[in-house]
Amino acid sequence: MVDSETLSTLETRLSDVVGEANISTSVSDMILNAHDAWPLSEARIRAGELLPTADIIVYPATTQEVAEVLVIANETGVPLTPIGGGAGTCGGTLPIYGGIQLDLKRMDRVLHIDHESLTVTAEAGIVGIELEEAVNRHGYTTGHTPTSLRASNLGGFIATRSGGSMSSLYGKIEDLTLGLEVVLPDGRVIECKALPRHSVGPDLKNLFIGSEGTLGVITRATMKLFPVPEKRSFRSMCFPDVHSGLGAIKEILQSGIFPSVVRLYDPNDTAMSVSVHFDVEEGDCMLMLAFDGLPDKVDLEERISADICLKHGAKDYGEGPSKRWWQHRYDMYYPTKFTTAGYSIGDTIDIVATYDKLEDVYHSMKAAREAHDAV
Amino acid sequence: MVDSETLSTLETRLSDVVGEANISTSVSDMILNAHDAWPLSEARIRAGELLPTADIIVYPATTQEVAEVLVIANETGVPLTPIGGGAGTCGGTLPIYGGIQLDLKRMDRVLHIDHESLTVTAEAGIVGIELEEAVNRHGYTTGHTPTSLRASNLGGFIATRSGGSMSSLYGKIEDLTLGLEVVLPDGRVIECKALPRHSVGPDLKNLFIGSEGTLGVITRATMKLFPVPEKRSFRSMCFPDVHSGLGAIKEILQSGIFPSVVRLYDPNDTAMSVSVHFDVEEGDCMLMLAFDGLPDKVDLEERISADICLKHGAKDYGEGPSKRWWQHRYDMYYPTKFTTAGYSIGDTIDIVATYDKLEDVYHSMKAAREAHDAV
Structure with missing residues (x-):
């Protein structure tokens, strides 16, 4: 828990970045984001325990806003936990240190479909099924269909290094991810370019694939597409x-x-x-x-x-x-x-x-x- | 160039690790290892320039020896450059800072072929064609056949993130590498376990695939095999x-x-x-x-x-x-x-x-x- 003075500072500064409508300190929002699909959370609730909650949730709409939120978290020394769909089964999105929960659900746009290269670029907060249906309408599939597709999102697929039920043909998320945009903990934005592969040093995007939000916030990704078979x-x-x-x-x-x-x-x-x-x-x-x-x-x-x-x-x-x-x-x-x-x-x-x-x-x-x- | 006192210390200490027969300060060995397939080296030779050489070459036979050599390099503050087959075309193995050149050519053993999982574990210094022929004898192929196969070695494939002429079917080296043993610059040995994939955090082996010898010395790898078609x-x-x-x-x-x-x-x-x-x-x-x-x-x-x-x-x-x-x-x-x-x-x-x-x-x-x- 942050003290009331810090919380007040956060409310002001975060509102300046994302707008007042896009921060929340309401108890119901906190509880909603206090568990994902981790069974231990469910067990704790049944045992009558209260789950740790954030002090404030912020819902950015752009990469720039994510970057500014991270700068504020650094400057105020407040812990920050990113959350996407909240469909993980290991508790990776839970705000166990309190502070800021960075909720990416508003960043849900499909930005570009490349019909030549068969790629799609989308924001990290898009729900899996919405991304899949968006590309289906153009005759493509992402090839990534985990059981959680209706509840999980693109950033979560990548942050958790997920595999789908058709991965034996289409590949796992590390095979499907061509490019990434990531906001580093200090607010710098880096881009791992959307290339089929390269040999110019190690492939840095693999540092973020599976990093569970600990090394940066994934804000955007370019993924392989396949023709609908x-x-x-x-x-x-x-x-x-x-x-x-x-x-x-x-x-x-x-x-x-x-x-x-x-x-x-x-x-x-x-x-x-x-x-x-x-x-x-x-x-x-x-x-x-x-x-x-x-x-x-x-x-x-x-x-x-x-x-x-x-x-x-x-x-x-x-x-x-x-x-x-x-x-x-x-x-x-x-x-x-x-x-x-x-x-x-x-x-x-x-x-x-x-x-x-x-x-x-x-x-x-x-x-x-x-x-x-x-x- | 290191001074003569340091060189003398290196000769003694490195001999203690690998044996006197497995270090060299001979000019011919230095010249041999002073160029790889980088065309600019050839151009410099033709222009009458002398290429930078190492002060001493060490030829370890085991991972433990590699680790001890790295400790000595650290303790004496002497630069160290690993070299494998010397078939690279970008000069990555050249001892441009002088000091120690760590030559892996003696580490050339096939250690294990797993006939169930179709994998081969080998030391990094094995020449590509020898690895391929060794597994061919059991009815397998590595699927990795770059043009340089007769001159390059396994560690080099990985350190340079190489692709072979059959990669459209079998995959590039990052797809073929299941596990790695790496000696870190301070002499610690780490193992990236030979798994088909995992989602327990980022896949660290991708840090070393393409690292060109800058992040550690690859000493051993476990690679996919395929039945000879x-x-x-x-x-x-x-x-x-x-x-x-x-x-x-x-x-x-x-x-x-x-x-x-x-x-x-x-x-x-x-x-x-x-x-x-x-x-x-x-x-x-x-x-x-x-x-x-x-x-x-x-x-x-x-x-x-x-x-x-x-x-x-x-x-x-x-x-x-x-x-x-x-x-x-x-x-x-x-x-x-x-x-x-x-x-x-x-x-x-x-x-x-x-x-x-x-x-x-x-x-x-x-x-x-x-x-x-x-x-």
């Missing part, structure tokens, strides 16, 4: 166990075939998510696949992938489960279904491992979870 | 101008087809490199394509790409020019043909641009070159 096909393959499913995935990807979607559900997940709508047996592991691109290429990749799955002992479920997942892929996150059950809390965590360790990691995670009665 | 086909398409060639390339890549080789030769290049062996007309621009992977996929991608080229006005030259380039792709660099002509000097430079600027960049570069009577 001429064809997208879905295929579902049901394996007798995780081992055979992973074996098939490894063979598909290592042979140079890149489906746009590759999701293997373990027996628990298959029972919870798939068995409601499709007839599966206990222990079954459903693999959801999708293929994007030119029709002939899609057909070929689907055929090769299906052959590999069958060789690894899968039963062919056609497009059903995979297509159903696709149609409901954003449902869980927002409006949230995570926390509706009174006595349970849902969490999500991404784990990465090379193939030599992947199955061990899976079994270890499962054992660790089960040791705490988690499903 | 079941099929590789070559196709050559001759365009009436650069514009139509670039148009075809853009359409191929943006449609989601990724040939392993995509090289468009402008009229000058086509006249110099292609017309000796194939019948082309003045102004022709030859596009060399190759396709790697499963046979059905290769055939499909070649067919789609050829159709796109023909649509953009190309004449089909079959596999000839492209295959010939492939067979001779390493010839120019080492043993070098750059500098054999008495009154000319060859240089090579990589330029990158998004499609909206690419053709302008090409014409501007060409005009700038021609203004200096360069071809």
